[in-house]
Amino acid sequence: MGLVAVENDILKSALLRIQAEVDETFDAFLPAPDDARAPLVEAMRYAAIGGGKRVRPLLLVATASLFGVDREAAVNAGCAVEAIHAYSLIHDDLPCMDDDDLRHGKPTLHKAFDEATAVLAGDSLHALAFDILTRPDTSSDPFVQSELVRCLALASGHEGMAGGQVMDMAAEEQNYDLRQVTRLQQLKTGALLAASVEMGSILGRVPPDGRAPLRGYARDIGLAFQIADDLLDIEGDEARAGKALRKDEGQGKATFVTLMGIDKARAQARMLVEQAVGHLAGYGDDAALLAALARYIVERDR
C-alpha cells in the first residue's frame, strides 16, 4: 500500500471515529428539557449533531494525542470549538447575513425553525462552548481550563472569527489585495483552526515557547483550507457540498482564486500543505494523522 493509501485509511477511520464521538458528546450535553425551552434545545441539537466534517475537533484531538491527553477530555474540548463553529454557521446563514437555505445538505436552522430561534440557538451554543471548557471532565486543572477559555474567546470574537466575518462583509466594496484577503481569511477561518491546534497543545501542557512548530502547521493549513474552499466554490458540486456555491463570484468578491487564478491557487495550497507537514517533522510517526489531515484539507471534494 502506498503512502497516500495508508494516509487515507488513517484519516477515514479517524474522521468516522471523531464524527461519532462529537455526536455522542453533544447528545449527552444537550438533553431535552421538560419545559418551554424544548424548541431551543431541539434547535441546538439540530445544528450540533449529525452534520459537518468535524475537522476542528479532529485537529484538536490529533494534536492532543501527540502528548498523551485523555481522549474524552480532548473530545470535549473539540466539541467546544465545534459549538463555536456551529453557532457561527447558524448566524452566517441568517437572512440578514448570507441568507442561505441549505447547510450540510439540510435546511438551515432558521428555515427548519424560525429566525428568532436561530439567533438564540446560536447564542446558546456560544455559551455552551465555555460551559464545556470549564467542566471537570474536560480538565481538572483550572489553569488549563482558563487557558482553553482564553484561547477560544480570542479566536472567536472581534479579534478573530467575527472580525474576519465583518471584513468579509466589506469585501465587495473594499477591493482587497492579496495581503488583505490573507488577513481576512486568517481571522475568518484560520483563527478557529489555529485555536483547535493550540487547545490540543494546551491540554497537552506544552508551554507556549514549545508550540512554534504546531502554530506554524496551523497557520499553513488555515490558509490552505481557505484556498481549497475558494477552489471548491468555483469548481465544486453543490449536491456534494450540501450548500450553495459560486456566491463569491456573483458578488465580485476578491478571493485567493480571483486574485491568483485557479492553477496558481491550487499550487499555493499544495505548497502550504507540504510546508505544514514539514513543521511536524519533530513529532515523527506520531504526527501521521495531522499530516493526513493537512493533505485532506486541500484534496477534499466538499
Add this chain to the structure above:
Amino acid sequence: MGLVAVENDILKSALLRIQAEVDETFDAFLPAPDDARAPLVEAMRYAAIGGGKRVRPLLLVATASLFGVDREAAVNAGCAVEAIHAYSLIHDDLPCMDDDDLRHGKPTLHKAFDEATAVLAGDSLHALAFDILTRPDTSSDPFVQSELVRCLALASGHEGMAGGQVMDMAAEEQNYDLRQVTRLQQLKTGALLAASVEMGSILGRVPPDGRAPLRGYARDIGLAFQIADDLLDIEGDEARAGKALRKDEGQGKATFVTLMGIDKARAQARMLVEQAVGHLAGYGDDAALLAALARYIVERDR
C-alpha cells in the same frame, strides 16, 4: 437625614461611579482597529459604552467589596456580565425578535448600523465577556477565572438567560401560570442578576457553602426586578424609559402584573425587597449599598 435619603445618596454616587468605570473599561478594552473590522468595534462600543443603569456591574462590585476584592478586578468582571447583557439586548432588539427601534433613548444597534453588524457585534461582545474573565487583571488565580467563566456561561446559555428568552417567546400561546412566569423570569432576568452576585462572591473567595445568604438576596431581587419591570411596562413613561413600553399587554402575555394585578404585584415586589435585605443581616453596615440597590430596583422609574 432619614434612612431612605442616606440610601439614596449612597446609591446615587455608587451608580455614577460604576457607570463611569464601566464606560472607561470598555473604552480601554475596545480600541478602534486599523482595518476593515472598524465598523464592528464601533458597533460594539455603541452598545457597550454610555448606556444602561449598570445594575449588574454594581451588584457584582458591591458584593465583591464585602470581601475586600480589588476594585479594578471587580469592575472588569462587572464589564463581563454587562457585555453579556449588552449582547442580549442587541439580539433581542433585532427585527426577527422584538423588533425594537429604541434602546437607552437612542436608535437600536441594527437601526444605527445594520442587522448583520448587529448580529456580529452581539456575538463579539459575547466572546469579549470570556476574554475579560481570563485576563490577569480580573484575577491572577486560574481557579477563580475558571469559576467566573463557568458561572457566567451557565447563566447566559440555554439553562439561563437564552432559555428564559425562548420561554418568553412562547408566552403568548402558552398561557403560563404564576409558577411558570416565575420560572421564565428566573431564567430570563434572574440568572444574570444572580450571576453578578455569585461572581462577586467568587472573586471574594467565598466557598460555595458560604454563599447561601447572598444567593437568597440575589434570587429575591431578581424577581422583584422583573415585577418592577412589568409595572414600569404598564405605568412607565416611554421618554424616561428610553424604549417602547406596553408591548406585553398588546401581545396578551401573562406577566406578574396581569396574573396578580397592579396592587398585589407592587406589594409582592416590596416584600421581596425586604426579604432580600433580610438576607444581608450578617454583613451589617458593609451591605448598605446592596440594601440600597435592592430598594432602588423596585422604586426606579426606568
